[in-house]
Amino acid sequence: MAADFVQSDQFQGGRIHLSNLAGLEIRDCEVDGLKIVDCYGSEVSLGGDFERLVVNDVDVTAYVEGELDRQHPARRMAREVQTPDDYRAVWDVVEAQWAETIERARKLPEATLQERVDGEWSFVETHRHLLFGSDAWLGNAVLEEAEPYHPLGYPAGGMPAEESAKLGLTTDAKPSLDEVLALRRARMAVMRRTVDALTEAELDRVCGRKPADPYPDQEYVVRRCLKVILKEEAEHHRYAVRDLAKLQA
Numbered sequence: 742m743a744a745d746f747v748q749s750d751q752f753q754g755g756r757i758h759l760s761n762l763a764g765l766e767i768r769d770c771e772v773d774g775l776k777i778v779d780c781y782g783s784e785v786s787l788g789g790d791f792e793r794l795v796v797n798d799v800d801v802t803a804y805v806e807g808e809l810d811r812q813h814p815a816r817r818m819a820r821e822v823q824t825p826d827d828y829r830a831v832w833d834v835v836e837a838q839w840a841e842t843i844e845r846a847r848k849l850p851e852a853t854l855q856e857r858v859d860g861e862w863s864f865v866e867t868h869r870h871l872l873f874g875s876d877a878w879l880g881n882a883v884l885e886e887a888e889p890y891h892p893l894g895y896p897a898g899g900m901p902a903e904e905s906a907k908l909g910l911t912t913d914a915k916p917s918l919d920e921v922l923a924l925r926r927a928r929m930a931v932m933r934r935t936v937d938a939l940t941e942a943e944l945d946r947v948c949g950r951k952p953a954d955p956y957p958d959q960e961y962v963v964r965r966c967l968k969v970i971l972k973e974e975a976e977h978h979r980y981a982v983r984d985l986a987k988l989q990a
Contacts, residue, residue, distance in 0.1 A: 766860065813979045819971035825939035828967055832936045835974045836929065842978065843922065846985055854918050858984040862895075867981050868921045869895035873910070874973045875928045877952035878966040879935065885949055891924055896953075904955045932970065939967075 746752075763782070772789070787794070794802045810817040815838065818831045846854055846864055854864040862870060873894030880889030892911045896904075905912055944964040951961050 809979070813975060815975040815978065816972075819968065819975045822964075822968055822971060825936070825941065825944065828936045828939055828944075828971070831971045831975075832932060835971065835978070836933070838978055839929075839974075842981060842985070846918075846981075849985075849988060851918060853988050855915070856988065858987050861980060861984055864981055864985065864988075865916065865918050865921055866895055867977050868918075868925050869893055869916070870897070871973060871977055872921065872924050872928060875932060875970055877956075878969050879932055880928070882948045882950050882952045882961050882966045883935065883963055884931070890953075893921060893924060900955055904953075908953060936967070 762780075791802065793800065794805060815831060815834045818827075818834060822828050822831055857863050857866075872891060873896050876890045876894050880886045890908045890910065892909050893914055893916050894908075894910050895912060896908075896910060902912070944962075944967075946963045948961040948963060948966060951958065952966070
């Protein structure tokens with residue numbers, strides 16, 4: 742059985758030489774300064790938020806970002822939001838693209854929508870994660886609701902189990918797509934009302950709370966919190982479309 746290293750720093754600054762790393766998976770890790778030199782393989786896949794990416798001495802960062810923006814325009818829109826109208830425009834796109842993608846997903850069996858592709862979240866888990874994201878960044882930070890977190894929310898992979906439990910999250914639950922989408926629609930409706938009422942003054946308001954206890958103690962402004970939601974929606978829609986194509990195939 743392959744070894745599983747979790748929350749380990751034993752590889753920091755290390756050097757792996759003349760080793761067989763076939764099938765190695767690095768997930769949810771800090772890889773600043775990572776170098777892969779003079780290696781070979783028939784298939785190599787990279788995914789993540791890379792500030793600069795160089796392949797065989799060629800900086801491909803701009804190309805990768807440009808191609809992703811071309812395929813998924815909501816990414817660029819979410820990244821560049823400034824005015825209240827910008828936030829409303831991106832949310833229009835988010836609502837429209839999810840409506841289309843959910844209709845496409847419903848053509849697949851429920852069991853398939855619970856299935857993970859290449860270790861990524863299932864379609865249902867993706868919506869659970871987006872539910873948690875909006876609960877944290879909108880319900881808790883921006884709106885300061887009394888009970889912002891729904892138990893079916895699904896946090897990022899790096900959140901410790903004990904922290905998830907403190908928020909009342911039941912990460913091991915197995916809800917149906919319809920159960921999760923009902924919650925998503927309710928929270929998306931709250932986001933709709935929030936962006937429709939946005940003003941410049943509200944965007945610059947400092948939130949009285951941070952998204953959740955595990956997040957850093959720093960200043961959270963409304964425009965930043967809503968932008969996080971927009972970026973999460975855009976990126977996870979991209980992942981969902983990618984994985985649906987594989988499931989349909």
